[in-house]
Amino acid sequence: MHKSLKKYFPIFVFPVLAAFAVSFLIPFAAGVYLSFTEFRTVDTSTWVGLDNYIRIFTEDETFLNALWLTVRFTFVSIISVNVIAFSLALLLTRGLKATGFFRTVFFMPNLIGGIVLGHIWSLIINGVLGFFGVDITYDPSYGFWGLVVLMNWQMIGYMMIIYIAGLQNIPDQIHEAASLDGASPAKTLFSITIPMVMPSVTICTFLTLANSFKLFDQNLALNGKSPDTSLLALDIYKTFYDHTGLRLAEWHGTGQAKAVIFFLLVAVIAFIQLRATGRKETEH
Amino acid sequence: MKAKQKVFNVAVYTVLLLLTAVFLAPIFIILMNSVKGNFYISDEPFSLPLGEKFVSFDNFLKGFTQSDFLQAFMNSAIITVLSVAGIVVLTSMAAWYIVRVKNRLTKMLYYAFTFSMIVPFQMVMYTVTYLAFELDLNSIWGMVFLYVGFGSGLSVFMFSGFIRSIPAEIEEAAVIDGCDPIRTFFLIVFPILRPTAITVAIVDAMWIWNDYLLPYLILGSGRNRTLPVAVQMALTGGYGNKDMGALMAMLVLAIVPIIVFYLFCQKYIIRGVVAGAVKG
Numbered sequence A: 001m002h003k004s005l006k007k008y009f010p011i012f013v014f015p016v017l018a019a020f021a022v023s024f025l026i027p028f029a030a031g032v033y034l035s036f037t038e039f040r041t042v043d044t045s046t047w048v049g050l051d052n053y054i055r056i057f058t059e060d061e062t063f064l065n066a067l068w069l070t071v072r073f074t075f076v077s078i079i080s081v082n083v084i085a086f087s088l089a090l091l092l093t094r095g096l097k098a099t100g101f102f103r104t105v106f107f108m109p110n111l112i113g114g115i116v117l118g119h120i121w122s123l124i125i126n127g128v129l130g131f132f133g134v135d136i137t138y139d140p141s142y143g144f145w146g147l148v149v150l151m152n153w154q155m156i157g158y159m160m161i162i163y164i165a166g167l168q169n170i171p172d173q174i175h176e177a178a179s180l181d182g183a184s185p186a187k188t189l190f191s192i193t194i195p196m197v198m199p200s201v202t203i204c205t206f207l208t209l210a211n212s213f214k215l216f217d218q219n220l221a222l223n224g225k226s227p228d229t230s231l232l233a234l235d236i237y238k239t240f241y242d243h244t245g246l247r248l249a250e251w252h253g254t255g256q257a258k259a260v261i262f263f264l265l266v267a268v269i270a271f272i273q274l275r276a277t278g279r280k281e282t283e284h
Numbered sequence B: 001m002k003a004k005q006k007v008f009n010v011a012v013y014t015v016l017l018l019l020t021a022v023f024l025a026p027i028f029i030i031l032m033n034s035v036k037g038n039f040y041i042s043d044e045p046f047s048l049p050l051g052e053k054f055v056s057f058d059n060f061l062k063g064f065t066q067s068d069f070l071q072a073f074m075n076s077a078i079i080t081v082l083s084v085a086g087i088v089v090l091t092s093m094a095a096w097y098i099v100r101v102k103n104r105l106t107k108m109l110y111y112a113f114t115f116s117m118i119v120p121f122q123m124v125m126y127t128v129t130y131l132a133f134e135l136d137l138n139s140i141w142g143m144v145f146l147y148v149g150f151g152s153g154l155s156v157f158m159f160s161g162f163i164r165s166i167p168a169e170i171e172e173a174a175v176i177d178g179c180d181p182i183r184t185f186f187l188i189v190f191p192i193l194r195p196t197a198i199t200v201a202i203v204d205a206m207w208i209w210n211d212y213l214l215p216y217l218i219l220g221s222g223r224n225r226t227l228p229v230a231v232q233m234a235l236t237g238g239y240g241n242k243d244m245g246a247l248m249a250m251l252v253l254a255i256v257p258i259i260v261f262y263l264f265c266q267k268y269i270i271r272g273v274v275a276g277a278v279k280g
Helices: A002-006 A014-034 A051-057 A062-092 A099-111 A114-130 A140-168 A172-180 A185-196 A198-213 A217-223 A232-241 A248-283 B002-033 B038-043 B058-066 B069-100 B104-116 B122-134 B140-164 B169-176 B181-192 B194-210 B213-219 B227-236 B244-264 B266-278
Strands: A037-039 A045-047
Touching: A014 A037, A014 A248, A014 B069, A014 B104, A014 B122, A014 B140, A037 A051, A037 A248, A051 A062, A051 A248, A062 A099, A062 A140, A062 A198, A062 A232, A062 B002, A099 A140, A099 B002, A099 B244, A099 B266, A114 A140, A114 A217, A114 B002, A114 B038, A114 B194, A114 B227, A114 B244, A140 A198, A140 A217, A140 B002, A140 B266, A172 A185, A185 A198, A198 A248, A217 A232, A217 B227, A232 A248, A232 B122, A248 B122, B002 B244, B038 B244, B058 B069, B058 B244, B069 B104, B069 B140, B069 B181, B069 B194, B069 B227, B069 B244, B104 B140, B122 B140, B122 B213, B140 B194, B140 B213, B169 B181, B181 B194, B194 B266, B213 B227, B227 B244, B244 B266
Parallel strands: none
Antiparallel strands: A037 A045
């Protein structure tokens, strides 16, 4: 195969490689370079070394706020999404009737796009807050908890499906043995069920982590108009596109430097995930 | 024991039904408001569309005509179908080449594709927009080209994983029988890749149909705008009074195709979305 296929590179690989170069390779390299420059547009950049990175942590006040908000949001989402999703999975693996119907319903919100989802919840949250004569922009904590509710609504069904698959992999005999030995339901849950689905817990934790950390569309649609509720991705977007005037080149440089830091944070998370899931697999 | 079990089951069903109501409520509220008069949507979002509040399908007519909704819908449909087809065919070909021809170049390409999966969009947001405009890719076809590029990381990764599990002997037999690599791929390899192709197609279709930022930056809010861009523009753009009724109708029309699609191919979607979970 190797010999005859080799000269077919232009047909098999080139089309994808061209698209990949235009949408990723070149923009990525240019992005790293531009984070060390100030630029009004890409073709007029001046090298400024680490100025942009220094500015993020000194002059710019939004980045650290956004980072802290993102960390808190991610933390709360991981806990609430996974606890609820796991509980639902436990209820739906007890051999009850109509579990297929419940799975269908709980999973459905996951397919609705972030922008539409954000506007649905914007109507609901502002409707509820309307009873008290305020709206979501009134207090940053409203925006924060609004995002948490939205994230739960979207992600619970997805994680539930993964937990159900994990729970169904536990052989029935193990539970039977536990109950013959007189283990209480709570003891069985914490000593047998949860340890047995640890691989699913790891996957779901990192999926919720990555999705919350990189959240953009929902944030834009729900909190686009309120200050102090921008997560990292939205903060980077605003740094690029919400500024005009003389200091535009500085803002662009700062935005690109923020994007590099954002990328590094995501890369670290991905690396830890790789280590965590890799280790779990070798244990089995 | 039996009676206790029964009480327990009733309790579980009650909890599940309550949760079903909670999960469906947001969709129900949007549906309800889409047939209510403008004035009642922002003032009484939770009241039923009864009596004078009920305006039948006026909002849907307005939603269709005012915002040129149909155009956005068609743009999204065309871009999604072409991009998904392009991604599935082109990346499976590339993945086969990368797995079967082992050299330094293909190894590097594999790592580059895999690496691109962990890079968040914001990293290339500004530069890819600039490059797309420089290369005149700010069109429907240009958008498809960019989606093939953005989708290539995950799908090359998924196809490669599957191809590695297929023994190369089958393909080699075809070559001995006089098949050239192109025919070998489409007649023998591609049919075997079907399960992965379905997964890739579903994951990418959901992503592209719902994607907002890339089409907004590349195609803007003009004639070529996609559905999520049209929704975002209608709900946040402009000043003065917004036609809330038309907006609710737009939200419903944006959700309906997804739910219909979901109900028809639920099995594949759930399997596909979960398999796509590798995209960290």
